[in-house]
Amino acid sequence: MCEHDHQHQGLNEDKSKILSITVSLIVMILAILSSQNSGLKIWLFFISYLIAGWDVLLTAVKNIFKGELFDENFLMTIATAGALAIGEYPEAVMVMVLYQIGELLQDRAVEKSRKSITALMDIRPDYANIEQDGKLVQKHPEDIKVGTIIIVKTGEKIPLDGEVIEGNAVVDTSALTGESVPKNIFVGDKAVSGCINTNGLLKIRTEKEFKESTVSKILELVEHASSKKAKTEKFITKFAKYYTPAVVCLAVLLAILPPLLIEGSQFMDWFKRALTFLVISCPCALVISVPLGFFGGIGGASKEGILIKGSNYIEALANTKAVAFDKTGTLTKGTFKVTELHPSETTTKEDLLKYTAFAENYSNHPIALSIKEAYGNIIDTSRIKDVKEIAGQGIKALVDNSEILAGNSKLMKSNNIKIPKIECLGTIIYTSIDGEFAGYIIISDELKEDSKKAISSLNKIGIKTIMLTGDNKNTAEMISQELGISEFHSELFPEEKVQQIEELIKHKNPKTSVMFVGDGINDAPVLTRADVGVAMGALGSDAAIEAADVVIMDDKPSKISKAIKISQKTITIVKQNIVFALGVKAIFLICGALGFVTMWGAVFADVGVALIAVINSLRTLKN
Numbered sequence: 325m326c327e328h329d330h331q332h333q334g335l336n337e338d339k340s341k342i343l344s345i346t347v348s349l350i351v352m353i354l355a356i357l358s359s360q361n362s363g364l365k366i367w368l369f370f371i372s373y374l375i376a377g378w379d380v381l382l383t384a385v386k387n388i389f390k391g392e393l394f395d396e397n398f399l400m401t402i403a404t405a406g407a408l409a410i411g412e413y414p415e416a417v418m419v420m421v422l423y424q425i426g427e428l429l430q431d432r433a434v435e436k437s438r439k440s441i442t443a444l445m446d447i448r449p450d451y452a453n454i455e456q457d458g459k460l461v462q463k464h465p466e467d468i469k470v471g472t473i474i475i476v477k478t479g480e481k482i483p484l485d486g487e488v489i490e491g492n493a494v495v496d497t498s499a500l501t502g503e504s505v506p507k508n509i510f511v512g513d514k515a516v517s518g519c520i521n522t523n524g525l526l527k528i529r530t531e532k533e534f535k536e537s538t539v540s541k542i543l544e545l546v547e548h549a550s551s552k553k554a555k556t557e558k559f560i561t562k563f564a565k566y567y568t569p570a571v572v573c574l575a576v577l578l579a580i581l582p583p584l585l586i587e588g589s590q591f592m593d594w595f596k597r598a599l600t601f602l603v604i605s606c607p608c609a610l611v612i613s614v615p616l617g618f619f620g621g622i623g624g625a626s627k628e629g630i631l632i633k634g635s636n637y638i639e640a641l642a643n644t645k646a647v648a649f650d651k652t653g654t655l656t657k658g659t660f661k662v663t664e665l666h667p668s669e670t671t672t673k674e675d676l677l678k679y680t681a682f683a684e685n686y687s688n689h690p691i692a693l694s695i696k697e698a699y700g701n702i703i704d705t706s707r708i709k710d711v712k713e714i715a716g717q718g719i720k721a722l723v724d725n726s727e728i729l730a731g732n733s734k735l736m737k738s739n740n741i742k743i744p745k746i747e748c749l750g751t752i753i754y755t756s757i758d759g760e761f762a763g764y765i766i767i768s769d770e771l772k773e774d775s776k777k778a779i780s781s782l783n784k785i786g787i788k789t790i791m792l793t794g795d796n797k798n799t800a801e802m803i804s805q806e807l808g809i810s811e812f813h814s815e816l817f818p819e820e821k822v823q824q825i826e827e828l829i830k831h832k833n834p835k836t837s838v839m840f841v842g843d844g845i846n847d848a849p850v851l852t853r854a855d856v857g858v859a860m861g862a863l864g865s866d867a868a869i870e871a872a873d874v875v876i877m878d879d880k881p882s883k884i885s886k887a888i889k890i891s892q893k894t895i896t897i898v899k900q901n902i903v904f905a906l907g908v909k910a911i912f913l914i915c916g917a918l919g920f921v922t923m924w925g926a927v928f929a930d931v932g933v934a935l936i937a938v939i940n941s942l943r944t945l946k947n
Contacts, residue, residue: 338428338431338432341424341427341428342428344375344376344378344424345376345421345424345425345428347375348372348373348375348376348417348420348421349372349421351368351371351372351375352368352369352372352414352417352418352421354368355368355369355372355413356414366413369413369414369416369417370408370413372417373404373408373413373416373417373420376417376420376421376424377400377401377404377420377423377424380397380400380401380420380423380424381397381401383397384397384398384400384401396606396607396608396611398568399568399571399572399602399603399605399606400419400420400423400603400606402572402599402602403419403599403600403602403603403923404416404419404420406595406598406599407419407596407599407923410592410595410596412596412923415922415923415924418923418924418927419603419923419924419926419927422924422927422928422931423927423930423931425931426927426930426931426934426935429931429935449465449480449481449482449483449484449517449518449539450481451463451464451465451483452464452465452468452474452483452484453474453475453476453477453480454468454472454473454474454475455473455475460475465483465484465517465534465537466533466534466535468483468484468530468533468534469530469533470530470531470532470533471529471530472529472530473489473527473528473529473530474486474527474528474530475525475526475527475528476493476515476521476525476526476528477521477525478493478521478522478523478524478525479520479521479522480520480521481517481518481519481520481521481539482495482515482516482517482518482519482520482521482526482528483517483534483537483539484517484528484530484532484533484534484537485514485515485516485517485530485531485532485536485537485538486514486515486528486529486530486531486532487512487513487514487515487528487529487531488509488510488511488512488513488514488515488526488527488528489511489527489528489529490511490526490527491511491524491525491526491527492508492509492510492511492524492526493508493509493521493522493523493524493525493526494506494507494508494509494522494523494524495507495508495509495515495519495520495521495522496519496520496522497516497519497878506522507519509526515528516538517534517537517538517539517540518538518539538861555636555639556614556618556639556895556898556899556902563607563610564607564610564611567605567607568605568607571601571602571605571913572602574601575598575599575601575602575605576598578594578597578598578601578917579591579594579595579597579598580594582594593919596923597916597917597918597919599923600916600921600922600923600925600926601913601916601917601926603923603926603927603930604909604912604913604916604921604926604929604930605909605913606930608930608934609901609905609909609930609933609934609937609938610901610902610905610906610937612934612937612938613898613901613905613934613937613938613940613941614898614901614902614941615635616938616941616942617894617897617898617901617940617941617944618635618638618894618898618944619635620894620941620942620943620944620945621635621638621890621891621893621894621944622634622635622638623944623945624890624894624944624945624946625887625890625891627945628883628886628887628890629876629877629878629883630874630875630876630877630883630886630887630890631861631874631875631877632873632874632887632891633872633873633874633875634873637856637873637874638891638894638895639891639895640837640855640856640873641837641839641856641874641887641888641890641891641892642888642891642892642894642895643835643836643837644787644836644837644838644839644855644856644888645786645787645788645832645833645836645837645838646787646788646789646790646828646832646836646838646839647782647787647788647789647790647838647839647840647841647884648789648790648791648792648824648825648828648838648839648840648841648850648854649789649790649791649792649809649840649841649842649881650791650792650793650821650840650841650842650843650847650850651791651792651793651795651800651803652690652769652793652795652843653690653842653843653860653879654841654842654843654860654881655771655772655775655778655791655803655807655881656769656770656771656772656775656803657769657770657771657772658690658769658843659690659769659770660690660691660693660694660751660767660768660769661694661697661698661767661768662677662694662695662697662698662765662766662767663750663766663767663768664748664750664765664766665677665763665765665766666763666764666765666766667762667763668760668761668762668763670760670762671757671762671763673763675762676755676762676763676765677695677698677699677765678699678701679723679726679728679730679755679757679762680695680699680728680730680753680755680765681695681696681698681699681703682703682707682708682721682723682728683708683711683719683720683721683723683728683729683730683755684696684719684730685703685705685708685711686708686711687713687719690769691751691753691767692719694767695753695765695767707723707724708721708722708723709721709722709723709725710722714731714735715817715818716734716794716816716817716818716820717731717732717734717735717738718730718731718732718735718753719731726757726758727757727758727759728755728756728757729741729754729755729756730753730754730755731753731754732752732753732754732794732796732815733752733754733796733815734815735754736754736756736761739756739759741754741756741759741760741761742761743761743764744764746764746798747798748766748798748799749768749798749799749802749803750766750767750768750769750799751766751767751768751769751795751796751799752764752765752766752767752796752799753765753767771803771806771807772879772880772881774880774881774882775807775881775882776806776807776808777882778880778881778882778883778884778885779807779808779809779881780808781882781885782884782885782888783808783810785885785888785889787885787888788810788811789808789809789810789811790809790810790811790812790813790824790828791803791804791809791811791812791813792812792813792816792821792824792825792840792850793812793813793814793815793816794814794815794816794817794818794846795814795815796814796815797814797815799814800812800813800814800815801814818846818847818849818850819849821840821847821849821850822849822850822853825838825840825850825853825854826853829853829854829855837855837856838854838855838856839854839855839856839857839858839884840853840854840856840857840858841858841859841860841881841884842857842858842859842860843859843860843879847859847871848870848871849871851871851872851873852871856873856874857871857872857873857874858872858873858874858875858876858884858887859871859872859874859875859876860875860876860879861875861876861877861878861879874887890944893943893944894944897940897941897943897944898941900940901937901940901941904933904936904937904940905933905934905937908929908933909933912925912926912929
């Protein structure tokens with residue numbers, strides 16, 4: 325069912341409910357005005373009762389046949405049927421009328437929440453323009469193949485990920501990143517689906533099918549987020565399962581035991597109290613407000629460009645006590661440039677750069693790309709043989725029949741090649757030719773503008789920060805000191821990063837969480853192992869985004885503390901609802917059992933508690 329159809333159906337249901345309530349009240353007024361003790365009076369009350377409560381009665385009967393005996397429909401049915409049986413007709417009708425008014429208001433509140441979240445994620449493109457026979461033809465994005473040239477006009481959403489091959493434009497990325505600042509894209513830049521072209525005309529060569537595109541993955545993440553329930557949600561579901569039968573049994577005992585045990589007590593008085601007890605006991609305030617609170621938290625985070633894949637991760641985020649960061653592409657921009665060339669005495673700068681570029685030719689790592697960019701010439705691949713990538717160390721290859729090693733100090737040491745001790749801020753790539761040290765290249769990577777802010781905000785709220793990197797110790801130490809990171813571990817293989825995370829998890833409080841933030845393919849195992857894995861969504865690899873529990877769409881590490889604060893606020897609101905609902909229920913159940921609350925008051929209490937809890941849940945949408 326499409327969004328428009330859903331809204332139309334919801335509007336019709338609201339109109340139908342309002343009509344039923346209005347007609348029921350009119351018929352009840354006629355019953356009150358009719359002559360006392362007449363058959364017509366009783367029939368009018370009964371008709372009014374059926375008009376107001378037919379859907380509750382029908383649902384209760386259907387659920388009985390399904391084996392779902394104890395729910396709010398069942399409680400309302402037996403309570404009102406009992407009221408009719410003892411001649412309390414106005415009470416029976418008003419219980420149903422007030423219940424329906426409460427349900428209507430709750431539905432409105434829940435629908436408002438759903439619309440707010442849907443509006444946040446209104447990024448699904450309706451069509452893609454392609455040129456056929458000199459004319460623009462609209463096709464469904466799912467029908468567009470990789471490599472197709474699509475045209476995006478002013479005001480249109482970019483339907484698929486690709487590369488701009490013609491034109492330039494200012495695009496609105498707010499639906500994806502939560503950032504209102506527009507972004508300029510030019511020929512050669514990546515165009516991300518879900519963004520809106522605010523001016524200009526773009527021709528884009530698609531690089532992914534729709535199901536693999538950014539917009540599709542985001543929509544899938546949000547749509548499936550509610551399926552991963554938090555422990556609190558599971559508790560409420562389990563609680564309601566046992567709570568409702570328990571209160572029904574207590575109501576039966578309340579109706580039977582006091583008249584038998586207390587001298588002078590009337591069965592009819594205690595029966596009325598038992599019926600009131602049943603109405604008060606409806607658990608709908610918890611059943612509605614708790615999932616709505618978590619769903620609102622996910623929606624509020626989405627508005628900030630933070631995608632949380634399930635309410636279970638909201639709980640984990642709220643309990644975060646340590647955050648471990650990858651360095652490259654997470655705290656730094658991941659845009660490397662060769663800044664220094666230091667050849668050995670037997671090598672020239674030109675040969676050092678050439679042989680390193682040839683060895684790195686088949687690698688797509690940002691460091692390798694920066695070396696090839698600095699070399700700037702066409703690489704004749706026929707001169708390259710037997711390329712072998714050594715995980716966490718570098719590359720080994722034959723170039724012009726000479727054995728070239730290009731990588732970090734571990735690669736040199738494992739091959740018994742002596743290298744000088746170097747202290748600098750940057751990544752160092754050492755190169756050897758036929759077992760002889762040929763020199764080193766320094767490649768610099770800039771820190772992201774808000775990395776310092778990210779670490780500072782985490783430190784302020786008492787969260788430990790750690791950096792795990794494969795880079796050399798000197799670079800790691802300098803960056804840690806500059807950012808204010810409390811602990812760092814350098815020159816790590818991917819499996820060693822996992823070990824570091826496992827050590828953190830091993831020594832933590834079981835009720836707290838360890839988070840890892842990364843962006844690369846090699847970060848996927850660590851993201852999976854951490855209690856909460858956070859991936860950078862704009863530049864991050866598909867593997868990292870797939871493995872992560874939370875995705876930051878604009879790659880800003882400062883959003884980490886924002887995600888934690890949103891989660892903590894969501895958990896606080898959910899706990900408020902639980903304490904408030906159970907507390908008020910307990911007070912009114914006791915008062916109802918003692919005869920201080922009538923059935924009319926019971927309905928007001930039940931509906932009021934549910935509405936206050938629902939309205940409180942809606943606060944999770946606002947950050």
